[in-house]
Amino acid sequence: MKFLAPCLVALFLTISFISVSSSSSYGISAPITEGLSASFYHSSCPKVTTIIRHHLKKIFEDDIGQAAGLLRLHFHDCFVQGCDASVLLDGSHSGPSEKDAPPNLSLRAEAFKIIDSLREHVHKECGRVVSCADIVALAARDSVFLSGGPDYEIPLGRKDGLNFATRNATLANLPPPTSNASALLTSLATKNFDATDVVALSGGHTIGISHCTSFTPRLYPTQDPTMEETFANDLKQTCPESNSTSTTVLDIRTPNLFDNKYYVNLVNRQGLFTSDQDLYTDSRTSDIVTSFASDEKLFFEKFVLAMQKMGQLSVLTGGQGEIRANCSVRNSDNKSYVSSVVEDDDESKAEL
Numbered sequence: 001m002k003f004l005a006p007c008l009v010a011l012f013l014t015i016s017f018i019s020v021s022s023s024s025s026y027g028i029s030a031p032i033t034e035g036l037s038a039s040f041y042h043s044s045c046p047k048v049t050t051i052i053r054h055h056l057k058k059i060f061e062d063d064i065g066q067a068a069g070l071l072r073l074h075f076h077d078c079f080v081q082g083c084d085a086s087v088l089l090d091g092s093h094s095g096p097s098e099k100d101a102p103p104n105l106s107l108r109a110e111a112f113k114i115i116d117s118l119r120e121h122v123h124k125e126c127g128r129v130v131s132c133a134d135i136v137a138l139a140a141r142d143s144v145f146l147s148g149g150p151d152y153e154i155p156l157g158r159k160d161g162l163n164f165a166t167r168n169a170t171l172a173n174l175p176p177p178t179s180n181a182s183a184l185l186t187s188l189a190t191k192n193f194d195a196t197d198v199v200a201l202s203g204g205h206t207i208g209i210s211h212c213t214s215f216t217p218r219l220y221p222t223q224d225p226t227m228e229e230t231f232a233n234d235l236k237q238t239c240p241e242s243n244s245t246s247t248t249v250l251d252i253r254t255p256n257l258f259d260n261k262y263y264v265n266l267v268n269r270q271g272l273f274t275s276d277q278d279l280y281t282d283s284r285t286s287d288i289v290t291s292f293a294s295d296e297k298l299f300f301e302k303f304v305l306a307m308q309k310m311g312q313l314s315v316l317t318g319g320q321g322e323i324r325a326n327c328s329v330r331n332s333d334n335k336s337y338v339s340s341v342v343e344d345d346d347e348s349k350a351e352l
């Protein structure tokens with residue numbers, strides 16, 4: 001008996017440790033839009049989150065890089081016309097879509113295929129009840145977690161949009177990597193993001209890759225003085241010309257791990273884009289960068305909050321929009337009796 005007691009104590013400690021670490025997942029701290037809820041599919045598709053996580057885990061075992069592609073896809077979807085899966089629509093006869101604007105040319109083609117294959121699995125299990133927009137949001141959430149980042153809940157119940165996003169709306173809503181912090185703060189303030197949100201969201205660049213053209217303006221013709229020398233020389237090797245077609249990692253310390261090393265890079269002047277590095281230069285954001293660099297928990301907490309906000313930008317709910325049978329095609333374009341109803345004029349009136 002005297003021997004058993006310490007064992008029980010040890011067992012208890014082990015159990016409580018496990019439950020503490022598994023409850024280190026984050027609930028929803030952002031205000032929840034009317035019509036959305038974390039339990040939206042509890043009766044109509046209780047397995048949706050399990051199915052998506054299961055398939056992504058298998059995909060990432062082969063290629064963890066796909067996680068970055070899926071995270072970025074959600075960002076592009078939400079920033080342009082809201083999280084309505086408009087980013088997934090093929091341009092087709094109705095003219096160029098969000099997919100065809102310059103910022104999207106570098107979205108990974110596989111990301112689109114992964115989303116529709118997830119949709120196929122989910123619809124096979126539950127029928128056509130889960131939207132593509134929710135699948136994109138869940139895939140981004142799981143990409144963060146399966147790359148080593150925080151696990152967090154997100155509100156669900158988004159509907160898929162009926163309107164194409166225009167090329168112009170895409171350009172106007174996705175800041176270029178040449179933006180300075182002022183431009184980023186101004187641009188994101190229009191979507192109700194504050195300085196902490198901006199710095200936290202930029203932490204998405206802790207995973208993934210970039211093409212040379214996104215950062216060679218910092219190398220040629222003149223080198224950006226805020227860039228650390230060795231880092232700059234290595235980038236010049238990778239991209240000997242301003243139009244080189246190679247790619248490099250966004251986070252030189254831990255390229256595939258979702259952690260706070262992105263901020264450690266910035267403090268060491270090893271941020272890849274102007275939009276990254278200037279967050280450490282600008283006095284409105286530099287302290288936030290420093291605090292995230294030294295406190296990963298703080299970064300995770302603020303990142304989760306900002307993602308929960310981003311994931312609800314101009315969402316369609318209830319009777320708005322639809323649930324697509326194929327994520328790249330509107331249902332009305334998937335019926336022989338409809339063909340030319342789509343008007344580009346309608347698209348340009350899309351709410352920004």
Ligand code: HEM
Binds near residue numbers: 071213
């Ligand atoms: C705030 C302004 C932002 C700018 C200017 C920006 C810019 C860029 C650029 C230029 C690339 C590389 C594209 C290429 O050349 O291949 C990129 C990649 C990426 N971005 Fe951002 N981004 C921003 C915000 C975000 C946000 C909010 C997230 C997610 C939370 C995010 C996640 C990513 C990821 C994961 C990649 C790597 C994609 C891949 O490996 O396929 N970015 N971003």
Ligand SMILES: *[C@@H]1O[C@H](CO)[C@@H](O)[C@H](O)[C@H]1NC(C)=O
Binds near residue numbers: 168348
């Ligand atoms: C798109 O932007 C270009 C350049 O700013 C402008 O000339 C054009 O009129 C815009 N198109 C629409 C449909 O708003």
Ligand SMILES: *[C@@H]1O[C@H](CO)[C@@H](O)[C@H](O)[C@H]1NC(C)=O
Binds near residue numbers: 179182
């Ligand atoms: C930031 O960029 C904007 C637009 O390109 C420019 O007008 C502004 O002067 C820049 N601000 C700083 C502090 O460099």
Ligand SMILES: *[C@@H]1O[C@H](CO)[C@@H](O)[C@H](O)[C@H]1NC(C)=O
Binds near residue numbers: 241243244245
């Ligand atoms: C880059 O531009 C130079 C000069 O304009 C050209 O000679 C070269 O072929 C281009 N390289 C690529 C990869 O497009």
Ligand SMILES: *[C@@H]1O[C@H](CO)[C@@H](O)[C@H](O)[C@H]1NC(C)=O
Binds near residue numbers: 328
């Ligand atoms: C979805 O639509 C695209 C574009 O029309 C098509 O290539 C793809 O095969 C469709 N997917 C399924 C599962 O039918």
Ligand SMILES: *[C@@H]1O[C@H](CO)[C@@H](O)[C@H](O)[C@H]1NC(C)=O
Binds near residue numbers: 325326329334
């Ligand atoms: C059309 O809808 C069916 C389900 O009704 C779906 O299986 C198919 O992938 C869709 N095809 C296209 C091209 O959207």
Ligand SMILES: CC(=O)N[C@H]1CO[C@H](CO)[C@@H](O)[C@@H]1O
Binds near residue numbers: 099105110112
């Ligand atoms: C016009 C164009 O090239 N659009 C591309 C947008 O991005 C996706 C994914 O890379 C491509 O499949 C499209 O062709």
